[in-house]
Amino acid sequence: MRRDDTIYALASGAGRAGVAVVRISGPDTRIALSSVTGQRPPAPRRAALRNIQALDGMVIDRGLVLWFPAPFSFTGEDVAELHCHGGRAIIEAVLAALSGIPGVRLAEPGEFSRRAVLNGKFDLTQAEAIADLVDAETPAQRSQALRQYDGTLSTLYDGWRSELSKALAWAEAAIDFSDEELPEEVVAEARRMAESILGEITEHLSDARGELVRDGLFVAIVGPPNAGKSSLINALAGRDVAIVSEKAGTTRDIIEVRLNLGGYAVVVADTAGLRAAADDIEAEGVRRALARAETADVVVLLRDGTDPDNVLDLPDNLDSKTVVTVWNKADREWPKPLEGLKLSLKSGAGLEDVVTALSEAVRARLESAEEAPVLTRARHREALTQAAAALERAGLAPELELYAEDLRLAVRAIGRITGRVDVEDLLDVIFRDFCIGK
Ligand SMILES: Nc1nc2c(ncn2[C@@H]2O[C@H](COP(=O)(O)OP(=O)(O)OP(=O)(O)O)[C@@H](O)[C@H]2O)c(=O)[nH]1
Numbered sequence: 433m434r435r436d437d438t439i440y441a442l443a444s445g446a447g448r449a450g451v452a453v454v455r456i457s458g459p460d461t462r463i464a465l466s467s468v469t470g471q472r473p474p475a476p477r478r479a480a481l482r483n484i485q486a487l488d489g490m491v492i493d494r495g496l497v498l499w500f501p502a503p504f505s506f507t508g509e510d511v512a513e514l515h516c517h518g519g520r521a522i523i524e525a526v527l528a529a530l531s532g533i534p535g536v537r538l539a540e541p542g543e544f545s546r547r548a549v550l551n552g553k554f555d556l557t558q559a560e561a562i563a564d565l566v567d568a569e570t571p572a573q574r575s576q577a578l579r580q581y582d583g584t585l586s587t588l589y590d591g592w593r594s595e596l597s598k599a600l601a602w603a604e605a606a607i608d609f610s611d612e613e614l615p616e617e618v619v620a621e622a623r624r625m626a627e628s629i630l631g632e633i634t635e636h637l638s639d640a641r642g643e644l645v646r647d648g649l650f651v652a653i654v655g656p657p658n659a660g661k662s663s664l665i666n667a668l669a670g671r672d673v674a675i676v677s678e679k680a681g682t683t684r685d686i687i688e689v690r691l692n693l694g695g696y697a698v699v700v701a702d703t704a705g706l707r708a709a710a711d712d713i714e715a716e717g718v719r720r721a722l723a724r725a726e727t728a729d730v731v732v733l734l735r736d737g738t739d740p741d742n743v744l745d746l747p748d749n750l751d752s753k754t755v756v757t758v759w760n761k762a763d764r765e766w767p768k769p770l771e772g773l774k775l776s777l778k779s780g781a782g783l784e785d786v787v788t789a790l791s792e793a794v795r796a797r798l799e800s801a802e803e804a805p806v807l808t809r810a811r812h813r814e815a816l817t818q819a820a821a822a823l824e825r826a827g828l829a830p831e832l833e834l835y836a837e838d839l840r841l842a843v844r845a846i847g848r849i850t851g852r853v854d855v856e857d858l859l860d861v862i863f864r865d866f867c868i869g870k
């Protein structure tokens with residue numbers, strides 16, 4: 433991948449649309465723009481209506497053209513945008529025209545954002561936020577990604593990094609100069625600072641809400657056989673994802689559906705009914721059901737109101753998570769009055785209340801994720817875990833040289849998150865998940 437090439441790509445979605453945006457970036461953008469319009473570029477950052485033409489002069493379309501001379505552009509390079517009509521033949525002809533210009537080639541996935549990072553337009557956490565913004569399926573994901581794009585994580589991580597760099601500088605000064613020249617308090621202050629940042633990082637690491645918002649929270653539906661668990665997942669999904677039958681023990685495998693629940697992304701799982709299994713396959717299903725209940729963030733305990741004494745063998749750790757108990761089959765006669773949410777999946781009565789209760793449970797799990805900057809990705813978690821380990825070692829290191837070395841490792845680990853170090857190595861990993869045109 434050469435950095436001095438001029439690149440182009442369709443920046444809008446593939447397929448028929450009212451408008452398609454083709455983005456061009458790099459040193460030959462001005463030439464490319466003139467070639468496909470037959471005119472000089474318009475005034476910077478002003479839309480101008482132009483013919484868009486093939487290299488032989490044949491008019492392809494008429495559309496808006498924008499010219500962003502470096503450095504005031506998305507990538508920091510010369511950039512142009514062609515807004516043409518979003519027809520397949522038009523897009524193909526425009527892309528073909530651009531590919532015919534020497535030094536101009538189709539962009540690799542994520543290459544525009546990659547150049548923006550290399551040109552200091554934003555850091556890696558912000559580049560990741562662009563990918564998250566494009567992928568956001570729920571309002572919570574969108575607003576979390578937008579906060580990250582605004583630099584909340586950059587500020588937090590860069591802050592820690594610069595404080596630790598300061599502590600490191602003091603420790604190094606104390607090593608270089610003999611004790612008479614540098615007061616004892618300087619080292620003590622450096623140690624205090626590192627310790628307090630270790631505390632902040634540990635707290636940040638213990639909060640998984642950001643990752644839950646981004647990746648989705650796990651909801652498990654568990655209960656006795658025939659309680660209506662598969663009927664419930666079908667009702668929540670609005671389609672037949674699981675087999676429903678009057679035969680107890682129908683569901684064996686875990687069946688998952690991704691849903692937007694009250695604005696949050698969740699993965700709902702239907703599971704096998706909990707009972708002493710009739711055969712090996714059902715026993716495996718029950719084992720999987722219990723394992724899922726154990727790892728889920730929210731558990732829906734679906735029970736049969738016509739058979740309320742059907743006792744469940746539930747995992748022990750359920751009291752540590754949010755459990756929503758729902759009594760199903762309210763359309764039939766129940767042997768005794770029951771406390772809790774009542775539902776009839778046959779008539780649909782009570783379903784809305786169940787959805788509300790579930791949304792509330794999910795929101796409660798993620799509450800206040802809005803305010804504090806939260807950890808959003810495994811990549812950040814890994815680097816911060818390394819930083820925390822290094823700081824812990826530093827705290828125990830009696831010798832100043834060892835102490836400084838661990839601080840240096842912590843600084844580097846945090847720097848990798850925003851891209852202050854080892855940038856080139858990291859870029860491949862991060863931008864390979866991007867699509868072309870971003
Ligand atoms: N009367 C009545 N029947 C229901 C209701 N909900 C589900 N059923 C019936 O109960 C039976 C079992 O429903 P399923 O959804 O398969 O139950 P399940 O909990 O997934 O069962 P297993 O997978 O075998 O554990 C089916 O015959 C459903 O039609 C309800 O609200 N009222």
Ligand SMILES: [K+]
Pocket residue numbers: 657658676677678679680681682683
């Ligand atoms: K069943």
Ligand SMILES: [Mg+2]
Pocket residue numbers: 661662663674675676682683702703704705
């Ligand atoms: Mg089932």
